[in-house]
Amino acid sequence: MSDDAFTFAPWNPEAAEETGYSHYSYWRSTFRTFIKNRLSLTLLIIMGVLVLFSLLYPVLASVDPNKVALDSSLWNRRPDFAHIFGTDGLGRDIWARTWYGTRTSILLAFTIAFFDVGIGVVAGALWGYVRKSDQIMTEIYNVITNIPSTVYLILLSYIMKPGFWTIVIAMSSRGWITIARFIRNKVISLRESEYNVASRCLGTPLNRILGKNIIPFLVSIIIMQTALTIPYSIGAEVFLGFIGLGLPLDTVSLGNMVNQGRSNFMLYPFQLTWPTVILAVITVSFYIVGNKFADASDPKNHL
Amino acid sequence: MSRYIVKRILQSLLTVVIVVIAVFLLLRLMPTSGYFTRDDYINMTEEMRSAYLRNLGITDPAVIQLQRFFAGVFRGDLGRSITVYPKLPISTILAEKVPYSLWFGLASMFISVTLGFGLGILMARFKDRWPDHLGTAYVVAVRAIPSLIYLFLIQIWVTGIMRWPMVFYEDRPVTWILPVVSLSLTGIAWYGIWLRRFMVDEENRDYIKFARSKGLSQKYIMRHHVLRNAVVPLVQYLPVQLLLTIAGSLIIESIYSIPGMGGLLVYAIKQQDNNLVQVLVLIYAVLGVAGVFVGDLLMAFVDPRIRLAEKKKKKEALRV
Numbered sequence: 001m002s003d004d005a006f007t008f009a010p011w012n013p014e015a016a017e018e019t020g021y022s023h024y025s026y027w028r029s030t031f032r033t034f035i036k037n038r039l040s041l042t043l044l045i046i047m048g049v050l051v052l053f054s055l056l057y058p059v060l061a062s063v064d065p066n067k068v069a070l071d072s073s074l075w076n077r078r079p080d081f082a083h084i085f086g087t088d089g090l091g092r093d094i095w096a097r098t099w100y101g102t103r104t105s106i107l108l109a110f111t112i113a114f115f116d117v118g119i120g121v122v123a124g125a126l127w128g129y130v131r132k133s134d135q136i137m138t139e140i141y142n143v144i145t146n147i148p149s150t151v152y153l154i155l156l157s158y159i160m161k162p163g164f165w166t167i168v169i170a171m172s173s174r175g176w177i178t179i180a181r182f183i184r185n186k187v188i189s190l191r192e193s194e195y196n197v198a199s200r201c202l203g204t205p206l207n208r209i210l211g212k213n214i215i216p217f218l219v220s221i222i223i224m225q226t227a228l229t230i231p232y233s234i235g236a237e238v239f240l241g242f243i244g245l246g247l248p249l250d251t252v253s254l255g256n257m258v259n260q261g262r263s264n265f266m267l268y269p270f271q272l273t274w275p276t277v278i279l280a281v282i283t284v285s286f287y288i289v290g291n292k293f294a295d296a297s298d299p300k301n302h303l
Numbered sequence: 304m305s306r307y308i309v310k311r312i313l314q315s316l317l318t319v320v321i322v323v324i325a326v327f328l329l330l331r332l333m334p335t336s337g338y339f340t341r342d343d344y345i346n347m348t349e350e351m352r353s354a355y356l357r358n359l360g361i362t363d364p365a366v367i368q369l370q371r372f373f374a375g376v377f378r379g380d381l382g383r384s385i386t387v388y389p390k391l392p393i394s395t396i397l398a399e400k401v402p403y404s405l406w407f408g409l410a411s412m413f414i415s416v417t418l419g420f421g422l423g424i425l426m427a428r429f430k431d432r433w434p435d436h437l438g439t440a441y442v443v444a445v446r447a448i449p450s451l452i453y454l455f456l457i458q459i460w461v462t463g464i465m466r467w468p469m470v471f472y473e474d475r476p477v478t479w480i481l482p483v484v485s486l487s488l489t490g491i492a493w494y495g496i497w498l499r500r501f502m503v504d505e506e507n508r509d510y511i512k513f514a515r516s517k518g519l520s521q522k523y524i525m526r527h528h529v530l531r532n533a534v535v536p537l538v539q540y541l542p543v544q545l546l547l548t549i550a551g552s553l554i555i556e557s558i559y560s561i562p563g564m565g566g567l568l569v570y571a572i573k574q575q576d577n578n579l580v581q582v583l584v585l586i587y588a589v590l591g592v593a594g595v596f597v598g599d600l601l602m603a604f605v606d607p608r609i610r611l612a613e614k615k616k617k618k619e620a621l622r623v
Contacts, residue, residue, distance in 0.1 A: 276452050284447045
């Protein structure tokens, strides 16, 4: 070992500064971490295709999901070429009904998730930031979470007429509070955390603190809550259909199809099986993709 | 500590009262036609209807009705059912229905806790290997797929294969199996996934690394350090889940025709049996609030580092 093996680097103030800066981009890292996982990428694609297909189905195909066959030989047909998933007790095409139903359920679930998360995030941020609101909000939280969810859903479905917006209102007027609670806990712990105090001391402007230090942490919760609200809402619609308070029976929805298929299951199992498979694929993919994306959007899991 | 307990009890009472009042007011929003059977409604004249409603006490101002309800509860009188079991004391109805839900609930809770803890430990122990993946698949399936679907399929297929009766018969223990198993599925998943999560979190702590570098065996660390600390946050939820077993499960009790509490609430709301709904909500709210309270105390008991009274003080100090 001698000094010949090394050459001294010339002192360069700019180069010295460069080590303090990385080309780290939050969204790029999140995305890279996410697509690294094969399973979540596959499910994301499947989910995207299913959602897109169900939304576009009324444009792509001209089969009327409510068209009743008068000829009884067309009732309860097993799956064949004309009817890929077979027909139900009134000769309606189950393939078409499945996609219309998926569409209704997805629209319903997205609407609920939109309100739940929208109200939840705003309320949660205020709850975390405005200290005076803590006691009132905690009491509201206690009250809402102590009314059994079935009581609440059923009561509201009774007071209003069963329908799309009734379910949306019933679900979101209750669902926002749990999301708000999550956000509140996170905001409180972030607000007082040392790196934020340090940032503030160094004179970082508020919008930069919010954008770079706080929102990335909240994003993972927001995305996960959105993704988990969707299977939950779809399940709730099926449940409400089960107790007879779901969407009106002439609306094609997965909940209604599952409940109709259930009563014919002994004789015609395919009437339940196929809509159920589609339903399960959608809810499971949302669940997994939501969880994986939440993992990926947590900066601690990057690199 | 005793000051803390008194304060919490008062707070809990307030919550219960607000919950009851909220549901009470919601019930008054329902159309009055629901208080009649269909035939009665058609056959009665307008005067008869209003006389009937007045007789039920529904036309009185809400405040009076509330006062009457709370006064009754304080005397230990839960009132009588209006439409579901006309004129029958609610305490009699409960005495008949609660045992079914309670026994099924307790049995399934026992299974959920033992199997769920087993699953969680197994998943944490073999993290990122096949037991973990298999467990995760189970948890995802149970939580993501609407429960009605798989519960129904289990009922159809298992009873078909085993040649068991489809529904519940009190005198045939073989019909008790499926409802208990069905009730446990979500519980097992819940305990499993959370215990795994807390154990994995705990394993990454510095003191565990230290214990390992000291040369303690993996088994010893898992049993005496990781597991014991990971159980603490779960203990908090045991009391509330235990108490709410009496609420029963709507789906399971209805597909197996178990005459328990599960369907009672829905039926009572559908029939607009206000008294019955009110009592049920009161019971569930009291049990829920009490369960959370006992859970907090239990957690402080299990983990001596948690001091409830002081935590409260600290929070208040922060707020100032």
